[in-house]
Amino acid sequence: MNDTTDHPYYLATGKEEDVFSHAHKNKIPILLKGPTGTGKSRFVEYMASVLNKNLITVSCHEETSSTDLIGRFIIKGAETIWIDGPLTTAIKTGAILYLDEIAEARPDVIVAIHPLTDHRRELFIDKLGETIKAHPDFMLVASFNPGYQRGYKELKPSTRQRFVAVSFNYPEAKTEAEILANETGIDENTANRLVKIAEKIRNLKELGLTETVSTRLLVDAAKLIHSGLSKRLSIKTAIIEPLTDDEEVITALTDLANLVM
Numbered sequence: 001m002n003d004t005t006d007h008p009y010y011l012a013t014g015k016e017e018d019v020f021s022h023a024h025k026n027k028i029p030i031l032l033k034g035p036t037g038t039g040k041s042r043f044v045e046y047m048a049s050v051l052n053k054n055l056i057t058v059s060c061h062e063e064t065s066s067t068d069l070i071g072r073f074i075i076k077g078a079e080t081i082w083i084d085g086p087l088t089t090a091i092k093t094g095a096i097l098y099l100d101e102i103a104e105a106r107p108d109v110i111v112a113i114h115p116l117t118d119h120r121r122e123l124f125i126d127k128l129g130e131t132i133k134a135h136p137d138f139m140l141v142a143s144f145n146p147g148y149q150r151g152y153k154e155l156k157p158s159t160r161q162r163f164v165a166v167s168f169n170y171p172e173a174k175t176e177a178e179i180l181a182n183e184t185g186i187d188e189n190t191a192n193r194l195v196k197i198a199e200k201i202r203n204l205k206e207l208g209l210t211e212t213v214s215t216r217l218l219v220d221a222a223k224l225i226h227s228g229l230s231k232r233l234s235i236k237t238a239i240i241e242p243l244t245d246d247e248e249v250i251t252a253l254t255d256l257a258n259l260v261m
Helices: 016-025 040-050 066-070 086-093 107-116 173-184 189-200 214-225 231-243 249-261
Strands: 030-033 055-059 071-076 077-082 096-100 123-124 130-133 139-144 164-167
Touching: 016 030, 016 040, 016 066, 016 164, 030 040, 030 130, 040 055, 040 096, 040 139, 066 071, 066 086, 066 107, 086 096, 086 123, 086 130, 107 123, 139 231, 173 189, 173 214, 189 214, 189 231, 189 249, 214 231, 231 249
Parallel strands: 030 139, 030 164, 055 096, 096 139
Antiparallel strands: 071 077, 123 130
16 A cells, blocks of 8 residues: 555554455454554544545543434424434444544443444444444444553453454654654654654653653644744643643753753
């Protein structure tokens, strides 16, 4: 899959494109695992474009319920009508449904999608008393961040084993710099320095950061620099400030970044 004409920009770091294509061909749901900002959502957008399939994305949170996904009755004028949710729409039309951060959703969401992740490939809508068979092209894709969820919310083994899984992580330095250059138009030297700052911060385990520097944050910093904002201010506002509210940690990270840039 080297032809990226008119597709969202995505630089593969392994065989994830092949896995996704074969999972789609074999009607197997796929789980993308990895830290925030490592390209999971961009990858799904890219693959949907490559496969020429409609993509429906749901950003899950603690209030996301099966009703939100399946659909509900609403009052319109003097009548009550049924409105399909994104899951039902995807099933009927053969779209790719992407459940971003699925572990954040309520447990009833997992219960609802189980029959779609095995040989049945069907959805039961209890409010309508109907069972809908999935369109042949329908594909379920989910993502979650194992490191962030540990000790808080986790996917049960019985759920995880219904998916093929691909791990995402921060790219190698050369690859990450190439991503920054292609995504933002920033010069090679600045891209390499931004990646070096990220690597140094990622290795500072003793700071106890909940999340570390993602490729997404680097892209944001690169965009600000490319548009003319000073490099140090771009780095502080796009990389350092989003990571922590601790003033001492902000100062330490700022000093570290200034030494590199």
